[in-house]
Amino acid sequence: MTTPIDALRNNVSAPFDEARAMPPAVYTSDAFHDAEVENVFKTSWFCVGRASALAKSGDYVTCELAGQPIIVLRDKNNTLRAYSNVCRHRMSTLLHGRGNTKTIVCPYHAWTYNLDGSLRGAPAMNGNKAFCKNHYSLPDIRCEDWLGWVFISLNPDARPVAEELSEVADLVDGYDMTNYTETFFEEHLWDTNWKVLAENFMESYHLPVCHAGTIGGLSKLDEMICPPGRKAFNYHTILKDESLRIAMAHPSNDRLEGEERRTTYLLAIYPSLLITLTPGYFWYLSLHPKGPGQVQIRFGGGMSDDYKDDAEAQQHLIDLKTLLDEVNVEDRGCTEKVYRGLSAEGATPGHLSHLERPNYDFAQYLMSRMDPSFQPVSASGD
Ligand code: FES
Ligand SMILES: [Fe+2]
Known part of the structure; x- marks a missing residue:
């Protein structure tokens, strides 16, 4: 009988341009969940x-x-x-x-x-x-x-976070993550596997459809850039326009130039820290499984300190939080539906879009945690 780990090993052996979504047992089986607690959450930074x-x-x-x-x-x-x-x-x-x-x-x-x-x-x-x-x-x-993020680990041998994530620091250096202050924080429990939610964050392919009622109309698939992932994280970027002023770099921000002044980074730091970083505001999810079918969500966000004296911008953030709450209701609907589908007998993974590149890299990462001798096909960097 094929174990869930063997099913994943088989799945991740395909090159990206032939890749499929991960097998259902990776999300639904108790055996895979237990292996994740041991090999991912007990050993990584959270x-x-x-x-x-x-x-x-x-x-x-x-x-x-x-x-x-x-x-x-x-x-x-x-x-x-x-x-x-x-x-x-x-x-x-x-x-x-x-x-x-x-x-x-x-x-x-x-x-x-x-x-x-x-x-x-x-x-x-x-x-x-x-x-x-x-x-x-x-x-x-x-x-x-x-960089203002608080991490804990049960692993005495885990490399210091700054070493582990130095490539992230370089990538978004101009955003200066220390320069953002949290103004909201909530905890939620959704009925889906933590990876379904993590993968939902990693691709913006679903935005026009799942979020048709909110931000879908603003999302342009041809403006999404999904580079190959790195060893400790993956990311993609989207461009925002002036209609959301607080997503733009503040006029006093001289750290960012050109297109970066309106670029949003969607960082998926393994295993489960997901950050939306715009030049003006940020929000994040930090996920922990509660069994295969439930995810504990830490959800917070706030603004760049560049905007701290801008009362109008602060009001815009309050409006944005209302919008984010509506977007989250849509994501909850989609990710809980995916979990129900994954749990169905006969559920079979289909091929991935080129806009799901980060999901492919995440599957490679996951396999490398399950078997340290596994060599990821794609990940670059240290
Ligand atoms: S005082 Fe903590 S268990 Fe008794
Ligand atoms: Fe979404």
Whole structure:
């Protein structure tokens, strides 16, 4: 019997101009999901959001990475830190959602931890002779800030994010990603596989149809450029016109020139950080699977600081967020329909358009995570 990994291996052996969509079992099988948690999410960097959302000491966010509940916070020294979000007493989770706190108090019996992870105090523990509070602290998890993005990893051997993603930094250097501030953040759960949503982001082929009710009419297939992917990411670009002023470089922006002043980059940083980066605003999705058929979505965005004194532009961003919410409803409809179709007996992958080049590269990447000896057909770069 062919395993889902063998089915993928067979699928990615085709050259791009003969390629097909990935086989259904890659999306729907428990075995492939388990292999992804092990080989992708346990070993890679995962983005929890923007550093600007953790600006003050005590600001925290929580997440789950490959089954591990994790706290990311800014400590008293203004350093971003990540810890296991599991109490050292009887192992309750500690913090939930996001917020600001001076200490981490367990909701079960109030063992209390400092922002450096050390145990500050524990009520009524003086009767246990073996207990010593200095022996307890929350285990550290790797955490790095790269161009304003906060990443965590469970892999002690993962290369530093700045090394891993240096090609991304070079590609969008003129946009200066540190220069964008998050003004909205939401979490959602959709009934589709995380890769269906990631792939939906990677191609703008669906825009005229899936988004006919919103942005579809503005999307020109012949203005989409889909270069071959790189080892750690893929991208494509689209051009926006003056009708969306906040997608243009601000007049004071002297970092971008020519067409780049109206170019939107759609960056898919593996495994699951998807960034729409325009010269004026950005939004992103950071995805984590919750089983084969559900995806946990971290969704945030905001504007370039070039626009921060421009009240009219700030209002435009609020209008844009309303539009993005409508676009997301359309994407949810399309990606949940794809998952239902993929789950059907007899679902068979069809050929890819040249506008789905990033999807092809993503499949190659995925296979390389499942089998380190696999040599991707296409990826260039280090
Ligand atoms: S489980 Fe946390 S204080 Fe008891
Ligand atoms: Fe879409």
